[in-house]
Amino acid sequence: MIRRATRDVTLVLAIAAAGCGQIGTLADRYRAERSLWWAQRAETAANLGGQKPDSATLLVLREEYLQVGRGIKHPFIRGTSEKARSLGEDLMRIVGFADLQGARLAVQANRPELALEEMARVSAAADADTALRRQADFFRVGTLRQFRRFDEAIQLLREMLDRYEPMAPKKFGDEDPILTVPEAIVRLRRDMGDSTGAKVELAAAQQYYARLLERGPPPSLEAQVLARLVRVELELAMWKEAAANLERLERLVTTTPLLHPLEPEVRFSRAKIRGIRDRNPTPTIAMFDALAREFPESPYAARSLFEAGTLLERQGKKAEALARYRVVTTRYAAQMPVAPMALFRRAMLEEQIGDWENSKNLLESIPVRYPDTQAAVEAPIAIAQRYVRVGDRNGAILALRRAVGTYQALIARDTTSTYCPLYRSNILRCQLAVDDWAGALATIDAMAAKDAGHPFTAQALLEGGRLAKVHGQKDRARGYLEEFLDNYPKSPLVADVRRELAELAGKPPARARP
Amino acid sequence: MRRDFRIVRACAKEAMRDFGWHEYAPFGWILGAQLLFLLLSMNLGSGWGMATAGSVARLLGAEGQLQYPQFFIYLPSLASIVEAFLYAIPGSVLIPLALIRILAPMDHALAEGYGVVLRLKQAFLPTLVASVVSAALQIGWQWVVSMGLAPILRSALTGFQGAAAIWLVSVLGAFVIAALFLYVPIAAIRPGAKFREAMIGGVNEGVRLIGFTLLFILAFSWPALPFLMLVQLNAAFICEKLRPEMIAVALALYAVLISGASYLIYASAARLHWAELAEES
Numbered sequence: 056m057i058r059r060a061t062r063d064v065t066l067v068l069a070i071a072a073a074g075c076g077q078i079g080t081l082a083d084r085y086r087a088e089r090s091l092w093w094a095q096r097a098e099t100a101a102n103l104g105g106q107k108p109d110s111a112t113l114l115v116l117r118e119e120y121l122q123v124g125r126g127i128k129h130p131f132i133r134g135t136s137e138k139a140r141s142l143g144e145d146l147m148r149i150v151g152f153a154d155l156q157g158a159r160l161a162v163q164a165n166r167p168e169l170a171l172e173e174m175a176r177v178s179a180a181a182d183a184d185t186a187l188r189r190q191a192d193f194f195r196v197g198t199l200r201q202f203r204r205f206d207e208a209i210q211l212l213r214e215m216l217d218r219y220e221p222m223a224p225k226k227f228g229d230e231d232p233i234l235t236v237p238e239a240i241v242r243l244r245r246d247m248g249d250s251t252g253a254k255v256e257l258a259a260a261q262q263y264y265a266r267l268l269e270r271g272p273p274p275s276l277e278a279q280v281l282a283r284l285v286r287v288e289l290e291l292a293m294w295k296e297a298a299a300n301l302e303r304l305e306r307l308v309t310t311t312p313l314l315h316p317l318e319p320e321v322r323f324s325r326a327k328i329r330g331i332r333d334r335n336p337t338p339t340i341a342m343f344d345a346l347a348r349e350f351p352e353s354p355y356a357a358r359s360l361f362e363a364g365t366l367l368e369r370q371g372k373k374a375e376a377l378a379r380y381r382v383v384t385t386r387y388a389a390q391m392p393v394a395p396m397a398l399f400r401r402a403m404l405e406e407q408i409g410d411w412e413n414s415k416n417l418l419e420s421i422p423v424r425y426p427d428t429q430a431a432v433e434a435p436i437a438i439a440q441r442y443v444r445v446g447d448r449n450g451a452i453l454a455l456r457r458a459v460g461t462y463q464a465l466i467a468r469d470t471t472s473t474y475c476p477l478y479r480s481n482i483l484r485c486q487l488a489v490d491d492w493a494g495a496l497a498t499i500d501a502m503a504a505k506d507a508g509h510p511f512t513a514q515a516l517l518e519g520g521r522l523a524k525v526h527g528q529k530d531r532a533r534g535y536l537e538e539f540l541d542n543y544p545k546s547p548l549v550a551d552v553r554r555e556l557a558e559l560a561g562k563p564p565a566r567a568r569p
Numbered sequence: 570m571r572r573d574f575r576i577v578r579a580c581a582k583e584a585m586r587d588f589g590w591h592e593y594a595p596f597g598w599i600l601g602a603q604l605l606f607l608l609l610s611m612n613l614g615s616g617w618g619m620a621t622a623g624s625v626a627r628l629l630g631a632e633g634q635l636q637y638p639q640f641f642i643y644l645p646s647l648a649s650i651v652e653a654f655l656y657a658i659p660g661s662v663l664i665p666l667a668l669i670r671i672l673a674p675m676d677h678a679l680a681e682g683y684g685v686v687l688r689l690k691q692a693f694l695p696t697l698v699a700s701v702v703s704a705a706l707q708i709g710w711q712w713v714v715s716m717g718l719a720p721i722l723r724s725a726l727t728g729f730q731g732a733a734a735i736w737l738v739s740v741l742g743a744f745v746i747a748a749l750f751l752y753v754p755i756a757a758i759r760p761g762a763k764f765r766e767a768m769i770g771g772v773n774e775g776v777r778l779i780g781f782t783l784l785f786i787l788a789f790s791w792p793a794l795p796f797l798m799l800v801q802l803n804a805a806f807i808c809e810k811l812r813p814e815m816i817a818v819a820l821a822l823y824a825v826l827i828s829g830a831s832y833l834i835y836a837s838a839a840r841l842h843w844a845e846l847a848e849e850s
Contacts, residue, residue, distance in 0.1 A: 078624075079619075081635055082613065084636070085614050085619065085636065092637055092638055
C-alpha cells in the first residue's frame, strides 16, 4: 500500500517537474507578447489623427519594440523536447518580429543604418528558424531598395538564393517567395536603367530555375519552377527551350489534378510561343481570345486580351485592338502591370481613330490611376508629342509645362519610388524642350544629389555640362563633368569628358588613360 | 406559518444587521483564494505567476490561452471554474462552518462549542454532493441556453441587446439551480442530520422556498452582476480599447461583491429555515 502510494506520488511529481521545465519559457513568451502588444498600441496611438509621427517619435516608438527582446534570457530554446523547441521558436519569432518592427520604424525615421543593423541581427539570431530569417532578409532587401542601395540589395538577393531552398506549396495558389527572387533581381536592374545587367540576370535566372529542376522537386514545385522558367526563356528568346519546357509543364498539369488551375498559364505561354513562331497572327489571336473567354477570372485573361490587342494593332486592325484594350481597362482595371499599358495603348488608338479629347483624358488619368508605372512615365510626354505632331506649338509648350507639374506631383507622392529618376529625367526633357535652362540645371542638380549612379543621371550630367558651358557657367559645367567622372568611371564617355574638362580649364587635352 | 414578504425582509435585514467578521471569515478565506488567483493571473510574465495560475490553466487544457492578451479574454471562464471549485470543495467545509457560526446564537449546543466538528463532518458530504450536482446542472443549463435559447433570442434581438438577453437568461437559470440546493448545507448541519435527510430535506426546502430564495439571491447579488456582465460580454472590447488587466480588476470586484452576497444569502436563508423550525416546534 505504502509502496503504491509512493509510486503514485513520484509519478505525479515527475509529471509536474516535466511541465515546470517550460514555465520559464512560457513566462518569457508571455512577457515578450505583453511588451509587443504595448509597443503596437503605442504606435497605434501615435498614428491616431492621421498625422505621421516625426522622426523623434518614431525612434521612441522603435525603442518600445526593442524592449521586447531585452530581459529575455538566451538561449530561447531550452530543452530538447519537441514542446521546448516549439515554445523557444515561438519566443524567438516574437522577439524577431518586434525587432523587425523596430527596424521598420527606423526606416520610416530615415535611419536605414539602424534598421539594416537590426535586420542583420535578427537574420543572424534566427539561425535555424528559416521563416524568421527569410522575413528579415526580405525586409533588408526592401530597405536597401528604398534607399537606392541597389547593388547591396542584389547581392543579398543572390545570397538568399544560395541560402534558402524553395519549398513546395502546401495548397494551390501558394508560392515560395524565393522563386520570385531571380526575376526580382532582373526588375531591379531594369529599374536602375541597366538593361545589359538585366539581360545577364535574366540568363542567371534561367540557369537557376533549370538547376532547381535538375534536383527533382515535387510536382507542385516543379510546375511552378517550369512556369517561371518558360517565362524567362520567352523573354530571352530561347524559343526551343521554352517550347520543350512548356510541353513538360503541360504534361505535368494534365497528369496532376492539383495542377489543373495552371492551365490558363500554360495556354498563354503556348499562344505566346506560337505568336512568335507563326507569321500569321490570326490563329494566335484566336488562342488568346479563347483563353480570355474560357478563363475570365484568371489573371491571364487580361494579359491574353492585351497580347491579342497588340497583335491586332500590328495588323492595322485598330478598332478590334481598341475593343480588347477597352475590356482590359474596364473589366481588369486593377490588373498590374497589364491595365496601365492597355490604357496607354487605348489612348494612342483613340487618338489615331480621331477622338483626341477622349485620348487626352485617358492619358491625363494614367498618372493618377497608375502612378509608378512605365505608362505614367510616358503619358504626360505623349500629350505634348501629339501637339508637336499636329503642329500646335503653343499647345505643346503648355502640355510640357503641365507634364513638369505632373512629374513633380508624382515625385512628391512617393519620394523613395524607383520611378523618381525617370520622372526627373522626363522633367529635364520637358524643360530642355521649352528652353527653361535654369529649371533644367536645377533638375540636373536634383538628379546628381538624389539619383547618383543612375544611367539617366549620367546623361543629365553631360547635358548639364553642355548647358552650363553654353550659358557661361564654366564652374558649374566643370562640377557636373567632375561628378560624372567620379560616379561613372567605367563609362565609355570618360575620355570625352576629360577632354571637355581640359578645354574648360584652358589646358591642352590630357591623353586618355589606357 | 405564513411566510409572507415581511418575514423574508426581516430575515434579510437581520442578516445584514448582524453581519460579523467571525461568521463571514470562511467566505473571506474563499475570497482570499480567489483574489490570490487573480493576482497570480495578472503576473503570468513572472515564473511564480506562470507556475501557479498558468499551471491551473494548463491543467484545464488551456495552454494555448497562455498568451497576452488572449489570456485575459479567457480569464472570466477560468475564474468561474476556480470560483466553482473553491465554493464546491473547500466550500463544503467552509460554508457549513459559516452557517454553524451564523446559527450558533439560535442553537445552544453550537453556542457552547460542542459538536462543531461532528456537525461539519456530517455536513461535508451532502454539501459537496449538492455543489457537484448543482455545478453539473449549471453546465447542462449553459448547454441548453447555447444550443436552444440563444439562437431564438439572437433572432429576436440583435447586437448587444441579444447578447445581454442571453446572458440574463443564463444567469437567472443559474440562480434558480443554486436556489434549489441552497438549503442542503443548512439542513445538513442540523443535529444528527443524515446524508439522505440533508439532501432530500434541503432540496425540498429549496423547492418550497424558491421564490423567497431567489428574492434573497437577486437582492444581494445585483451589485456584483454588472461586473460579471462586463467581463463576460465585453472582454474583447476591454482588451482592445482599455487595457487587458482591467478584466482581472473587474473580476476581483465581482469576487468581493459576490462573496459578501453569498454570506448574506446563506445568512438570510438560514434565518428563514430557523424561523420555519421554530414555527414547527
